[in-house]
Amino acid sequence: MTYRLIGDSCTDLDENLKRDDNVRIVPLTLEIGDYQVIDDNKFNQKDFIKRMAESKIGAKSACPSPEAFKEAMECDVDMVFVVTLSEHLSGSYQSAEIGKKLYEEEHDSKNILVLSSKSASAGQYRLMLELDALCKQGLKFEEISKRIIELRDDMKTYFVLESLDTLRKNGRLSAVKALIASALNIKPIMGAINGVIVKKDQQRGIQKALSRMVELAINEAGENSKDKIVCITHINNEERGESVAKLFRKSNRFKDVKLVNGAGVATMYAGDGGIVLAIG
Template sequence: MTYRLIGDSCTDLDDNLKKDENISIVPLTLEIGDYSVIDDDKFDQKDFIRRMARSKAGAKSACPSPEAFKEAMECDVDMVFVVTLSEHLSGSYQSAEIGKKLFEEEHDHKDILVLSSKSASAGQYRLMLELDKLCKQGLGFAEISKRITKLRDEMKTYFVIETLDTLRKNGRLSAVTAFIASALNIKPIMGATDGVIIKKDQQRGMQKALAKMVEIAVEEAGDNANDKTVCITHINNPERGEYVAKLFRESDKFKDIKIVNGAGVATMYAGDGGIVIAVG
């Protein structure tokens, strides 16, 4: 069966997936004060990081329009799978659902699944990897939908960011809390439950925080970790991404480990040097 895989632009991809003609990305728009940029293949990560650091205003995103998702669905294929940011982080999922309804009002029946990743970044990458594999195996729409939803529900997401300044600028963290964490070099280790961000632990210093994050991920992966893939998104710091991958390799528990650099939305959320991982 023919297929199309669609992600919003928080779906970080490796080079092979970027070249795949069956995959398309619907970009969000990123804003810092009066400045705005489309999160597409022309996105300049280093420039955006510099602008975030200089700005007193917090960076924010605008989700794609329903019409943009509808346009991406207008292709001559049998089935379409859409992966979006968690609905708790963005309106992208709701926009994609409306886009699906608009498409169905104007076109004959097509099998379309719109899936909130309940995650972001590396989590969306993990789901896209699996969808690519399942579609190439020639499975039907119902079976793929069942398997990818199960993976989504069982997948774990974690992240550690270099600075809490972005969260402070966005009003998600008090200035006092951010100052204390910065002064003490405290790095929170965050996770997600059903797409909602939660704090898992904290450590003093980035190296300790990353090591603790991997320790938590290995423990929570359980006895069937050898069936799971680890996806790592780094933000402008390949050495740090490789360090985290090395820690996972040393556990000798996982089927595969993938590393990618984050695109614009991940850069906005995780900031320069941030690390996001998904295990599933």
């Protein structure tokens, strides 16, 4: 069966998926004050990181319009799968759902699944990897939908940030807490429960935090970890991302370990040097 995979631009992809004609990315818009940039293949990560560091106000994102998702669905295929940011982080999921309704008002019925990743970044990448594999197996829409929802619900997401400055500027962390954490070099280890961000632990220093994140992830991967893939997104720090990937590979507990650089939305959320990972 023919298919199309659609992701919003927090769906960080490897080079193979970026080149795949069956894959489309619908970009969010990123804003820092009066400055706006589209999170597409022209996004300049280093320039955006510099602008975030220099700005006294936090960066924010605007989700794609329903019409943008509808346009991505305009194709002669049997089935379409859309993966978005968690609805707790962005309006992208709701926008994609409306886009689906707009499409169905104008066209004969097509099998379309709009899926909130309950995650972001590396989690969306993991779901796209699985969708690509399932579609290439020639499975029916209903079976693919069932399997991808099961994976989404079982998948676990973790992240460690180099700096809490972005959270402070966005009003998600008080200036006092950010100052104390910075002075003590405290790095929180975060996760997600049903798409909602939660704190899992904290360590002094980035290396200890990353090692603890990997330890937590391995411990929580379950007995069937040999069937799971680890997807890691690094933000402008491939060396750090590779060091995390090596820890997972050294554990010999997983089917595969993938590493990609983040696009614009992940860069905005995780900041320079941030690491996001998902296991499923």
